[in-house]
Amino acid sequence: MGVGKVEILSESPFCSFQGKLRKGLLKYGFPHSGAMDSVSMRGANYLVGNQEWSTCMELAVSGPKLEFKSNAVIAVTGADIECFLNDQSFPCNKAIVAKSGDQLHFGKFNTGFISYLAIQGGFFINEFLGSCSTLHHLNIGTNISKGLQVEFGESIQFESERHLPNHMKIIQPELLTLRTVSGVDVSEDEDSELYNQEFLVSPNSNRMGIRITAEKPIEIKEKEIISSGILKGTIQLPASGNPIIMTADHQTAGGYPRVASVITHDLDYLAQMPPNSKIRFRKIAVEKAVDLLRKREQKIGLLFD
Amino acid sequence: MSETPSIKPYGDSGILISWPQVIDDKTNEEVVTLAKQIEGQVISGINEMIIAYQSICIQFDSLVCDYNIIVQELLKVIESETSTTNEFENKLIEIPVCYDSEFALDREYLKSATGLPWEEIVSLHSNQTYSVYMTGFTPGFAYLGTLPETLEVPRKDTPRTQIPAGSIAIAGKQTGVYSLPSPGGWQIIGRTPIELLDLSSDSPFNLEPGSNVVFKEISLEEFKKWE
Structure with a gap:
C-alpha cells in the first residue's frame, strides 16, 4: 500500500482543504463548505486521475510552500497562478510529476482569484461530520500550518496526457454577468435596482459571503424579515443597500431580505472575481437555471465515468 | 384554524414554505409539526430542511428532481394535516x-x-x-x-x-x-x-x-x- 506524504513548509491562512460537501446539517447551522469554485476543483482531480470530489487544497491570496516526502502526481487549476517545482516554473491545467524531496511553491495570481492543487490519490484529511472540508471561522477541519505532514493516497496508473476541457477553464471578463432567479422577500416590481446597475466586489469578502458595493445603494420596502433559512447563492440585502452573496461557508439563517439568488451554475464564476472587479445581474427563469446546471453536471460527470 | 402556508421556489434548488410574519408559539408549532410530517414522508430529492420561526426552507437535488413534483408531494402532506395539535412528543x-x-x-x-x-x-x-x-x-x-x-x-x-x-x-x-x-x-x-x-x-x-x-x-x- 503506497501511501505518500507531503510536508507544509509555510503557513497559509487563506488556503484550506476542500473536498466533498458536508451535507444534511444546514438545520443545525453547518453550511456545506467545499470548494468556492467546484468546477476548477473537479478539473484538478480529473487531471491527476482522482475521483470527482477527492480532497484538494484550495489556494487563495498566496499558496503555501510544500515538500514532497514521496513521489507524487499533481495538477493546479482555477486561477492562473505562478507555480514552481524546485524554482522551475510549470504551467497550470496539466498534470506533472514531483519526486520525493522536490519543493513546490507559488507566485502571484495572474487571472482569477482561487486555485486548486490536486494530488493523485487525494489528500487524506480527517473527516468531521462526514466531510474533510474546512470551515475556517468555526475552526473545523485541518489548518494548513507549518510543519503539518499530510498523507495522500496510492498512485494509480492513468493516461497522463489528460487535457482540461475548455468548459472547465475559468473566465474572468471585465464585467461578469451573473444570472439570478427571483428573491423570496421582494415583489417582482421591487428589485429593479438590482438589475439596472453595476457592482464592485468588495475586499471585505470571504468564504462565507461575497460583499458587493452598489453605485446606488438599493432600497426596498422590507428592511428586515423574521430570521429564516438561507441557502448558498442567496443575495441578502442589509440596510446599507449593498448586497451580500452567500457562498460556501454561509450562515444558515438570517434576517435580511433575500432579494434574489445567484444560480448555482454561476457561483463558480463569481468565486474567480478578485476584489474590485465588476459584476451585474440578469434575471432568468428557474427552469433555465436548472437546465444550465444539469447540462454542465452531465458534461463533468462524463469525465469521471 | 390554522393558516395555510405559502410555497414558492427559492433559488434554483430550494423551496420556501412560509407563514405570516409573526413570532408566536402557535405559528412555530405549526411549522415544527409540518416539518416533522415532511421528514416522516421521506420525500425523494429533499436534502436539507431549515426550520425557522415561521418558515421551512427546503434544499433539494435539482439535478434529478423537479420543483413541481416535490411541491405536489408537499401539498399532499399539508392537506393530510387534519388537526393543528402537535402529535409529536416534545422533549x-x-x-x-x-x-x-x-x-x-x-x-x-x-x-x-x-x-x-x-x-x-x-x-x-x-x-x-x-x-x-x-x-x-x-x-x-x-x-x-x-x-x-x-x-x-x-x-x-x-x-x-x-x-x-x-x-x-x-x-x-x-x-x-x-x-x-x-x-x-x-x-x-x-x-x-x-x-x-x-x-x-x-x-x-x-x-x-x-x-x-x-x-x-x-x-x-x-x-x-x-x-
Missing part, C-alpha cells in the same frame, strides 16, 4: 445555568436596563419553560422564546467578536444558547457547564425546534465541579 431538556457575575457578562447592563435586582432577573429567566423556535445561524445556536416582557432588552450596538461556548443570552423576546464560541450581539446573562453540541457523539445536537427547555440555576461551586 423537555433541563439546562443548568450559573448566573454568577463571572459568566453574566452583561449583568450590570441588564440590571440598569430592566430596573430589576439581579435575583429577580435570574428568577424570571429560570422559572419558566421555553420552546426552541429554531436552531442555526451558526452551529448549535438555539433561539428560544418567549421571555417575560420585563426582561426584554435590545441587542448590543456593536456585537462581541467572540462569545464563550455555553453562554446564555437574551435579546428582545428571545433567549439564546451559544453552543460553540461565536460572535454575537445578545446580552449575556449566564453560562451552562454542559456541552450542548457534543461533536464527538453520533447525535451531537440536543436542542431541536420543538424541544422544550428549562434553565435551572446553579452556583459557581456547582459549575466548577461540573468541569
Whole structure:
C-alpha cells in the first residue's frame, strides 16, 4: 500500500482543504463548505486521475510552500497562478510529476482569484461530520500550518496526457454577468435596482459571503424579515443597500431580505472575481437555471465515468 | 384554524414554505409539526430542511428532481394535516445555568436596563419553560422564546467578536444558547457547564425546534465541579 506524504513548509491562512460537501446539517447551522469554485476543483482531480470530489487544497491570496516526502502526481487549476517545482516554473491545467524531496511553491495570481492543487490519490484529511472540508471561522477541519505532514493516497496508473476541457477553464471578463432567479422577500416590481446597475466586489469578502458595493445603494420596502433559512447563492440585502452573496461557508439563517439568488451554475464564476472587479445581474427563469446546471453536471460527470 | 402556508421556489434548488410574519408559539408549532410530517414522508430529492420561526426552507437535488413534483408531494402532506395539535412528543431538556457575575457578562447592563435586582432577573429567566423556535445561524445556536416582557432588552450596538461556548443570552423576546464560541450581539446573562453540541457523539445536537427547555440555576461551586 503506497501511501505518500507531503510536508507544509509555510503557513497559509487563506488556503484550506476542500473536498466533498458536508451535507444534511444546514438545520443545525453547518453550511456545506467545499470548494468556492467546484468546477476548477473537479478539473484538478480529473487531471491527476482522482475521483470527482477527492480532497484538494484550495489556494487563495498566496499558496503555501510544500515538500514532497514521496513521489507524487499533481495538477493546479482555477486561477492562473505562478507555480514552481524546485524554482522551475510549470504551467497550470496539466498534470506533472514531483519526486520525493522536490519543493513546490507559488507566485502571484495572474487571472482569477482561487486555485486548486490536486494530488493523485487525494489528500487524506480527517473527516468531521462526514466531510474533510474546512470551515475556517468555526475552526473545523485541518489548518494548513507549518510543519503539518499530510498523507495522500496510492498512485494509480492513468493516461497522463489528460487535457482540461475548455468548459472547465475559468473566465474572468471585465464585467461578469451573473444570472439570478427571483428573491423570496421582494415583489417582482421591487428589485429593479438590482438589475439596472453595476457592482464592485468588495475586499471585505470571504468564504462565507461575497460583499458587493452598489453605485446606488438599493432600497426596498422590507428592511428586515423574521430570521429564516438561507441557502448558498442567496443575495441578502442589509440596510446599507449593498448586497451580500452567500457562498460556501454561509450562515444558515438570517434576517435580511433575500432579494434574489445567484444560480448555482454561476457561483463558480463569481468565486474567480478578485476584489474590485465588476459584476451585474440578469434575471432568468428557474427552469433555465436548472437546465444550465444539469447540462454542465452531465458534461463533468462524463469525465469521471 | 390554522393558516395555510405559502410555497414558492427559492433559488434554483430550494423551496420556501412560509407563514405570516409573526413570532408566536402557535405559528412555530405549526411549522415544527409540518416539518416533522415532511421528514416522516421521506420525500425523494429533499436534502436539507431549515426550520425557522415561521418558515421551512427546503434544499433539494435539482439535478434529478423537479420543483413541481416535490411541491405536489408537499401539498399532499399539508392537506393530510387534519388537526393543528402537535402529535409529536416534545422533549423537555433541563439546562443548568450559573448566573454568577463571572459568566453574566452583561449583568450590570441588564440590571440598569430592566430596573430589576439581579435575583429577580435570574428568577424570571429560570422559572419558566421555553420552546426552541429554531436552531442555526451558526452551529448549535438555539433561539428560544418567549421571555417575560420585563426582561426584554435590545441587542448590543456593536456585537462581541467572540462569545464563550455555553453562554446564555437574551435579546428582545428571545433567549439564546451559544453552543460553540461565536460572535454575537445578545446580552449575556449566564453560562451552562454542559456541552450542548457534543461533536464527538453520533447525535451531537440536543436542542431541536420543538424541544422544550428549562434553565435551572446553579452556583459557581456547582459549575466548577461540573468541569
